[in-house]
Amino acid sequence: MLLIPLLVGVGLIGAGRIVPTPVAHNVAGIAALITFGLAIGVAIERPSVDRAWLPELGVRSSFAVDGISIPLVLLTALIGVLVVAHARGEVPDGGSAATFLGCLLLVVGGALTTFTARDAILFFLAFELVLIPMWVLITRFGDPHRPPARAEAGWRFVLYTAVGSTLMLVGILLLVASAHSSDLGRLLEVAPSLPRGRQLTIALLLTVGLAVKVPLFPLHTWLPSAHTIAPTAGSVLLAAVLLKMGTYGLVRFPVALVPEGFGIIAPAVAIAAVISILWGGLICLVERDLKRLIAYSSVAHMGFVVLGLATGSEVGLQAALYGNLAHGVISALLFVVVGGLKRRWGSVDLGRAWPALREVAPHRGFLLILGLAAALGLPGLAGFWGEFLVIMSAWAPRRPGLEDLFHVCAVLAAIGGLLAAAYSLRVARLIWVGDEPDTPAPGQSSEENTPLAPDSTPHVLLTRPSGDAAVDVETRGVERVVLLVLALGVIGLGLLPWLAIDIARPAVQLVLGGAP
Template sequence: MALILMLLVPGAVGLWLVTGGRALPASTARTVALVAAGVGGLAAITATVMRPVVDRAWIPDLGVRWHFEVDGVSAPLVVLTAVIGVLVVAHAWVERPWADAPGSGSAATYLGCLLLVVAGAFAAFAARDAVLFFLAFEVVLLPMWVLIGRYGDPHSARARADASARFILYTAVGSTLMLVGILLLVTRAGTADLGELPAAAATLGTGEQALVALLLTIGLAVKVPVFPLHTWLPAAHTTAPTAGSVLLAAVLLKLGTYGLVRLPLANVPDGFSRIAPVLAIAGVIGILWGGLICLVERDLKRLIAFSSVAHMGFVVLGLASGTETGVQAALIGNIAHGVISALLFVIVGGLKHRWGSVDLAVVRPALREVSPRLGFALILGLAAGLGLPGLAGFWGELVALLAAWNPAQHTGILRTCAVIAAVGAALAAAYSLRVARIVWVGERVADDAREAAVAQTPDARSVELGVMALLGAAVVVIGVAPWVVFSVTADAVTALVGGGR
């Protein structure tokens, strides 16, 4: 029942809000959506603890089943999605993008799209059938496209059209490659069950494994995204409403890295190991490229988007190591990036809502003086993003570097990538300090100007403060007690990689 409620409640309510509930008043739609997100989130946490199984035949002739189950690999991501789902719906009391949406944008459609993204992510993380995983993955894309294209930046219709078109085109191409890889894997192995696939796929030849791994990895690399397939992400983040950016960073990107773990790494490890050096190099280039752009980027929201490209580079570097340590690094790096990026996008979205833009070239008073709660949350997010010990970002990056230094194979290439990635970590410190100097330290202004700035930038309170406080607490808890994640994923990762290489 917990699994069924986890999938059904946000999915059914979201679909109803988009189709039949569009005429609902905004206050009613928000309440309905929050209840649905809360029920779905509680059911998801219950399913994570109790680990029930739903397994029913769906398409017997193709061997496709309705098979849902939460295991150690997916459990942290299910919990992350549950928490983020509630927070983005609650954030609708702070930011109301439907009020500025062109045409027939409504609160119900906006909230329904949020719920559909959450429901699709739940289904993808819990799916234990490869075809079912693909279908659940695709459910997420259409409502996200609507959020970007209809409820994005109201000041530029051209930017919305460009960002939404890039998003759907890139992800559609990635989905096509992923589907071809899944179908090839399933037909050659004779099963779509993710529990049986590793043993069945072991009979594939070396060339077939390499082809399947290549198709799956490229298709999923678009979703992560991995350099040079990342160019859709900054535009999508910059244009999307705050809740859309939070979902994109904390949930949608995680589907890509989770897919890499669940499909090519688990099922065709020999083929994946052959392309792992290329994946590692692409990840490291993304770390450097994202860091260098962040050093000069003027738009703060776009800067956080490019920092995501850099941080996800550490995740794929850990996966490319082919070791249990590397997969552990990727999984905790996923969760850490989810909460850190969500916190930063909530803060930056709030600043953009107050200021009208987040152009770093505009001289503004110190955020620490005019809005101390926002300023503290910003410093916490930046410190976590640069990998400061004691905060969430530290463990994913450190363990990924250790895994790359001691890989399963391709030692020379992976160790070189580890050294270069360490330089990228230094770049993260540089651009984080740059943002802190410009926004948090700010400029010294006269008292009358400071009073005007306080009026223009009211501090976080009520729902906004609660959202930031919860995300900030998660950043600290994961940093201080990483075993909260490691203890959940350890056994599953050992079984997945095989013997803890």
């Protein structure tokens, strides 16, 4: 399961332009499908692999899955299939299709390795493996209109995450050096009994390192630029897979292994999480670029997830894992919808008038509304359970003496949920209902647009003559299938939340068993 995407990915990148585009698509598609099939098999059978890999470090190539990782493995494999399928309809400029698909598969393979690794150092290696392919996706295949912004987004992404992961590395090494083992199962027995000071240091290093990836306020600034610039498939991977690696790491390491240390910094984490929620929501109210807006809403959602983790209760942890999963599906859906819009319209600046999506493209419009509704936490859709349970768990945290703080956090998080409703409706009004007259005369609409977008950058206006707004933006072919699968996922997760929760329960109890 792990080898297929990695090997095929490397092969495709190596082959570069030699492979004709259709062949590359087929090879990548088959590889992604096999991976998904194997992932389902793994989820049912739960096999484990354990062999010596790097005796010098005591690292074993040991892979296994449990209730925490199974949903994420399935999500990643599914998203892998979807992004590869989506690429059939849309390969961005900037290089050969083989390279693009190869990078996508590498990211998927690296993420799967991360989720299944049962060894701390192996986890770190897999974590890092994703960095370069993602960077290539951003800098080479990103928004073709803005090369300098592309380079800058790539830089930010690499440097932020590199700082984060090296901090995490120090934390992991310290943990391994203190516990004399890097096996996660063994660490779970040994690490919680480490002295308090040591636990605090480890928890601090790991949490700060992983918070960059999550991302948590104030370390989130790389995310919006990366999301805005990345191609659709890259955005989807970034939101649905990479961010999950951060929260997964938080669950696996600080929360599970050094509970005492994490308990000390939990209030700070909770406050940062609440600030993420509010900050993300407030920015979403004024943000003009739709992709950026969704990126900020990701920050807000991940704030919910981290708040759930900080409570330390079983409900909180479950809610966090669930919210994680839900966010993966929802943001993937939204990014596919908006990415398609952006590609066809050239920009998704909310400051100017767009034709009403419900009229020009009812399917896309419906899916956008579905995604937004799920994001604002409408009951019956995926987003609801995660946020609802998080707020519930924050009301009853397992942190003695900190109830008041968490109560305040819960109230503020609920306000954050209101903000989500407000910005979702704003987007719906601007894009779905639309402002532009139904039959725009070309000259007239450009006159209208200019005063509406006084501070939009000149090249956006240059590359976006107003007439283009009339292009066909309805979903087509593969894109429609991809969106349909994601939409079903959103509804399914919303209606049947216990599926994921039941799978995760034993593992969650095991994780919390070590907590005081």
